[in-house]
Amino acid sequence: MSQKINKKNNKQAQLKVEKSDLWKLRHTAEHVLHQAMKELYPSIHLAMGPATEDGFYFDFDASPDGGEAVKILEEDFPKIEAKMQEIIDLNLPLIEKEISVAEARKLFAGNPYKLEWVDEIENKGEMVTVYWSGEPGSKRAMVDLCAGPHVDSTGQVKAFKLLSVAGAYWHGDEKNKMLTRIYGVAFPSKKELAQHLEMLVEAEKRNHRRIGKQMELFEIYPEIGQGLPVWLPKGYAMRRAIEDYMIWLERKYGYQHILTPHINRDVLFKKSGHLDFYAESMYPPIEFDDEKYYLKPMNCPAGMVVYKRKPRSYKDLPFKLGELGTVYRYEKSGELHGLQRVRGFTQNDAHIFCTEEQLKAQFQEVMEMLEIFYKDVGFDKYTFRFSLSDPKDDKYSFCGDRKGWEKMENIMREILNEAGVEYEEVVGDAAFYGPKLDVQAVNIFGKEDSISTIQVDFNLPERFELEYIDSDGQKKRPYVIHRAIVGSFERFFAFLIEHHAGKFPVWYAPVQVKLLPITDRNVEYAQKIVAQLLDEGIRVELDNRSETLSAKIRDAQLEQVPYMAVVGDREMENESVAIRSRDGKKQEVMKIAEFIEKLETEIKTKV
């Protein structure tokens, strides 16, 4: 199941950003920042600072060898921002100059970071480009090694704000010195800045990394590994609920499920082509007993082996083989982000082996399942992205002929049009083995990723020489549709957490009910109800702290527990519970059996 983000397109998007006016503005704002810092704290060494997609940052050495050490805290920001504003008000021109390596060495003498860069430029045999803010030699002029581009003058930075300060290793390498990094944003107008800051506040409320930690859903520990999240009890409870649901849904659609090992031998990945075409996303092999094993980056090869384990007949098709398969793929550490971009993740993967005639119906069925799934988990912010081959690109001639590609792409387009969904077509973005339809979602910070995918594969059936006996007794090659409705539980949860801001539907809420005994003499009764609910498979917690009822209610609301079941003397007498929903609407008294039935209905109907 290829769930690889599209590196090419990301790069193109990045280039577009780097040429934009906004990017130039932020680049200039970064120069303003380092000029302000150097004027305020002359002892520091400027290291480096780029504009980014979201703003800018700047790294400096706050404790230079032999110099005075300074410590910058967020409370120093007003002072720094005032100095920046001063430099902006001076409206210094940004002036580009090419100078020789020798001149550069003189200009940056004493700053080991800049000199290291100069050495590098010298090694490449290039000239050095610098940018001056202000006429070279004038009183407030400032210079930096820089390839630009910038806006014309500092005065064009109409609105900016410093956001945070953090530690960062020089070149991102922990063997190097820890520098200080300041993050900021800049805009061409105060209004745009205000809107952005508001968006950040809203986003932060939904940030899955913050909610994940606060609600104890997941956590990433450096001693276990970057990009290798641990599912904490509440997160795992949710995940298990959605796993169980997917297995239930897929069984209804005739799927069968397998489970294959996390390491597979190299011969398998040679056969599948992964070692030829996907090696850069794979981890180095584990070698023992004269054999090489790889952490599987995809579940497909083992799925093909299971298809091939016995002769298949046209009567067995479509054969739908699912796996909750955990795969490991290399991502650069700088690209890792919470649950959204990780190094190991579990897919709700499946391979549909079918005849050509069945392709369309199978594709439609997956579209139907996607719709049911998104409705049931309460997620509606997605779009479709249809990735086609590029007739001019050689890589698409590798698998399948031109006619095969066009036929398949036409079938897919037809299905999409019949389904009446909106979609974007992207030429040249197909997998090398076939066209694909991705479901895209956008995170709180505006970053887009695939969350589900349906792909046609011309490659694996050939490589594994898959066959079925048709009704005419002839051996034929089946088609393979890869599909993952939950393309990665990890990534999907990132979106799900941000979408619901932690307020999940009852059926997969980590804790579905919290029992709140009013006094200590009601605890035993509460425990009895807890046991009953657990017996029915309902996720329940008991708050038996010696706190007031209102404190218990407040905490359960903060934890976003869908139902609070308050029990006091009256409830004990009537074998009942007083139910409050997390929205704090009306409280309703009901018999225990009635409450259980209500819960079971809501869980089953996924309201």
Add this chain to the structure above:
Amino acid sequence: MSQKINKKNNKQAQLKVEKSDLWKLRHTAEHVLHQAMKELYPSIHLAMGPATEDGFYFDFDASPDGGEAVKILEEDFPKIEAKMQEIIDLNLPLIEKEISVAEARKLFAGNPYKLEWVDEIENKGEMVTVYWSGEPGSKRAMVDLCAGPHVDSTGQVKAFKLLSVAGAYWHGDEKNKMLTRIYGVAFPSKKELAQHLEMLVEAEKRNHRRIGKQMELFEIYPEIGQGLPVWLPKGYAMRRAIEDYMIWLERKYGYQHILTPHINRDVLFKKSGHLDFYAESMYPPIEFDDEKYYLKPMNCPAGMVVYKRKPRSYKDLPFKLGELGTVYRYEKSGELHGLQRVRGFTQNDAHIFCTEEQLKAQFQEVMEMLEIFYKDVGFDKYTFRFSLSDPKDDKYSFCGDRKGWEKMENIMREILNEAGVEYEEVVGDAAFYGPKLDVQAVNIFGKEDSISTIQVDFNLPERFELEYIDSDGQKKRPYVIHRAIVGSFERFFAFLIEHHAGKFPVWYAPVQVKLLPITDRNVEYAQKIVAQLLDEGIRVELDNRSETLSAKIRDAQLEQVPYMAVVGDREMENESVAIRSRDGKKQEVMKIAEFIEKLETEIKTKV
């Protein structure tokens, strides 16, 4: 969770076997076999052949370079057995001789396998030992490189039988030539042989490898990896049912569940001590980004990290943290056996963090859960094995002082005695980090393995500096109990399959109901019922082949499906189903809703 089999004890048992009279008898029988083979097929090269725990085998090169190739099939066994009987009847004495390397080279000239062994002996600077069957130089005398021991003469082999023939690489290395291997058994009496053969027939009926393949529960593929089973749809359905059950049961007992990555950084295993004390069972590391990652051999270290993620209070204890954790441990390829001995397996693992006062109750609770679990899965052939430290063995002074060990061992003994269960005490068999109680089961061939375990750990709480704040405000160190009720899903399934011979209780049977429409016009009605059952989470299949009803019933019985639901015109009319159980007892007609209720009750009550 240490589920390591006791290598020391296995080795001792092995040594005992090698010195036994039965072993000598089988060793002689093996010499009789190779003598018979060489007399019948003079062109073959004898390679090697040992006595084993169960019998003996012998490898030979059937297509020697430059010699006549022969092909041995099981239908040749009567002829070979007759020749063996002839040699036994001759009652040839077994005579040991020491000879020089030069003499050996002369004696075995032309046989590359024996000459390779002679070279090896020469390299070690040893004399060569050979065994003659019959006086050296006499007409029927035969000689082989052999260190013995043997019985006195071939006549003592009173009963033997050849069992099978298979291919085997020289030295077990696939880069070498494929040899032919013949397996056999031998006993001191015809009665013992008959009993053994009967046992083999019975065992074969229950052999989990055979049933696993036939019922499509699991399979091992060389291209994926030895010892790395793939769970096929029917096996995974069973496993998932038992997983879900364990989570349900554990939640009732207050457990919470996490999920941690399959690879962890080396720093974690340095801290836990695994790289010091367990490295030989671990796979080589995966190195990237200047870091080393290991496939986790145990789930404990990551569990400790989760405990430590926030301050814990005495009010949080006992804290029961479970994980369906998949671990990878190195086993030699020769030790691998179906699902019973594998290289990657999933544990129903848990760590109980508790105070000293809570230890006893926690231990008792796990014993109670064990009993419920074994009753619910219908497995009753187990014994308890209580592994203690050896006061004279230094390794036990490594963690905890002598007093601590004794105290803990006394508590455990007290619990076992109070529980009234029988158990065996084994001094010197504790883990280095604490005493343990294992649940042992014996497979169809008489081999014993641990299937569940409860262990006290003096090591990890120290190494990870675990703490909790006690009621007096003091920081104290908690105790850790490791426990795995399903020590390995893989191994436990091996025992479960053999125990039930594939006839599983309804609640975890891979297919619970099979719908059997009598004619084609009943298929649609059957499909409607299938959809209803699937909606309720019941595992159901439809047999819509154009076969007679009796053929469909026979096949469903062969597949050990608990319930067959026959539907014909009459059932369609009455919205009912005619239910047959796999035992072929009485057929019962009931309404669909009634049938669903019956199933749900049986699934819930685990009958």
